Amino acid sequence: MDDLKAKYIAAIADASDEAALEDLRVQAVGKKGEVSLKMRELGKMTPEERQIMGPRLNALKDEINSALAARKASLADAALEERLRSEWLDVTLPGRGRPAGTIHPVSQVTEEVTAIFADMGFAVAEGPQVESDWYNFDALNIPGHHPARAEMDTFYMHRAEGDTRAPHVLRTHTSPVQIRSMQAQGAPIRVICPGRVYRCDYDITHTPMFHQVEGLAIDKDISMANLKWVLEEFCRAFFEVDGVELRFRASHFPFTEPSAEVDIRCSWEGGTLKLGEGDDWLEILGSGMVHPKVLQAGGIDPDQWQGFAFGMGIDRIAMLKYGIPDLRAFFDSDLRWLRHYGFSALAKPTLHGGLSA
Ligand code: PHE
Numbered sequence: 001m002d003d004l005k006a007k008y009i010a011a012i013a014d015a016s017d018e019a020a021l022e023d024l025r026v027q028a029v030g031k032k033g034e035v036s037l038k039m040r041e042l043g044k045m046t047p048e049e050r051q052i053m054g055p056r057l058n059a060l061k062d063e064i065n066s067a068l069a070a071r072k073a074s075l076a077d078a079a080l081e082e083r084l085r086s087e088w089l090d091v092t093l094p095g096r097g098r099p100a101g102t103i104h105p106v107s108q109v110t111e112e113v114t115a116i117f118a119d120m121g122f123a124v125a126e127g128p129q130v131e132s133d134w135y136n137f138d139a140l141n142i143p144g145h146h147p148a149r150a151e152m153d154t155f156y157m158h159r160a161e162g163d164t165r166a167p168h169v170l171r172t173h174t175s176p177v178q179i180r181s182m183q184a185q186g187a188p189i190r191v192i193c194p195g196r197v198y199r200c201d202y203d204i205t206h207t208p209m210f211h212q213v214e215g216l217a218i219d220k221d222i223s224m225a226n227l228k229w230v231l232e233e234f235c236r237a238f239f240e241v242d243g244v245e246l247r248f249r250a251s252h253f254p255f256t257e258p259s260a261e262v263d264i265r266c267s268w269e270g271g272t273l274k275l276g277e278g279d280d281w282l283e284i285l286g287s288g289m290v291h292p293k294v295l296q297a298g299g300i301d302p303d304q305w306q307g308f309a310f311g312m313g314i315d316r317i318a319m320l321k322y323g324i325p326d327l328r329a330f331f332d333s334d335l336r337w338l339r340h341y342g343f344s345a346l347a348k349p350t351l352h353g354g355l356s357a
Pocket of ligand 1 (some may be wrong): 050172173174175285287288309310312313
């Protein structure tokens, strides 16, 4: 009996899970278990023997049962401990932030530009990005043989075989929206037209797709002086820094006469682009007085009406204002870049609320 006791107490202590414990219970105190069989032998004993053996067997059975119960409890405790350790949760940790999106600098700057020109009475007009060559070129006084067509590095759309019409183009500038606006509303006009434009060009300040905002003002007595005032007023409001310096440079566009390009003083020192200092000039827009032929193409009588137009690079002015040195990064969709240069979705730019607050 001592051997039985030693064997089962040791085996129970070693049992690694509940199934092993159950096996042991069956082997020892189950119906045909070793201890149970011994108890059956009690019937064959003399009363004297039984008086000694009976209590001892009962005690053995009790001991085994309580060892089984104790081991079962301790296995359950260990399992619970393990669960508590592996499913541990620190409820005092701060919540996980939702990955908030940001407003792309181009969208932000478009909003800023719109807010400033809206304040000067300009409405917003839009046109298609796939444009007929008439709107993109001819109507703007750029005939088929004109070198500007080649200079613009135009992307041409595919034409079905046998179709001999001039192919459509990805618009190379927002100027076709001038014509569409004239046709749609006649004179007088005061609109800006922001949007995507395309040219086959790629370096640190050029990407094949970029953004422009066209401006068009037509009335009875609009002059170059109005153009200059509007652009200076715009730059002062937009760049929000003292000492923004503009340079009006005589230039040529087929759709304006006279024409001027506007550069802004900047510095590229140390790889950062800074405004209002340095010896570099970055071209930000082309402008001029709308050519009479362009007014005519838009259905407006050039003997009665005149006006100015300009086309400004939105990405360029975004780079300048926010010190972004490489234009190509604008369109790489790199989340780290977007988080760094992006804007809060809740901070809508307005003139009274602060443009880039
Ligand atoms: N369309 C010209 C360009 O893309 C810019 C421009 C617009 C110039 C309007 C004059 C007037 O370069």
